[in-house]
Amino acid sequence: MKKITLSIILIVALSTAYSCKRQNKEIQSASPTTENKEIEEEHHSEDHSLVLDNGERWIANPETTLGVEKMQQTMNSFTEKDNVAAYKKLTENLELDFKMIFQKCTMTGAAHDQLHNFLIPIKDLLKTLPSSDLKECQESFDQINKHLLIYKTYFK
Incomplete structure (x- = not known):
């Protein structure tokens, strides 16, 4: 039972960490300067x-x-x-x-x-x-x- 609980906690922690890391990258890329935005579009x-x-x-x-x-x-x-x-x-x-x-x-x-x-x-x-x-x-x-x-x- 402890192994199952520990496994679930580990999976949730890894999922949360991955989600936060990915969300942080999306936030950073979602707010480029006007100049960077023009370059990206081009x-x-x-x-x-x-x-x-x-x-x-x-x-x-x-x-x-x-x-x-x-x-x-x-x-x-x-x-x-x-x-x-x-x-x-x-x-x-x-x-x-x-x-x-x-x-x-x-x-x-x-x-x-x-x-x-x-x-x-x-x-x-x-x-x-x-x-x-x-x-x-x-x-x-x-x-x-x-x-x-x-x-x-x-x-x-």
Whole structure:
């Protein structure tokens, strides 16, 4: 009986803590300054297009840049472009790098939103890269490669 009571108390405490933490984040994000609100509206467009920061590149944290460079290296070292099975392993390696970018990201605000706009197409392409159709694998590979190259156009 004590274990059940203790378990219920623990679950309620964790739920309350999570709820408070989430509510606090919502309160903080619900009261941006007018300037921040305009930036958020501009950068939260549904098309997820990348834009520069008033003509300048966004400042990315070093770990993010290293993660993107690691993905580029992984792509550049891939030599089995005619082996459909090899794309599965490539996808696994790229997904590890992709997850690391998210784990080590310390970016905030509009720069962070733009990073997500950059990463969303990669996430989608990683779903089609390990296809059973060699042509689809190769097309996804080419699109990821091209997309990774535009990172330095938008981030420094």
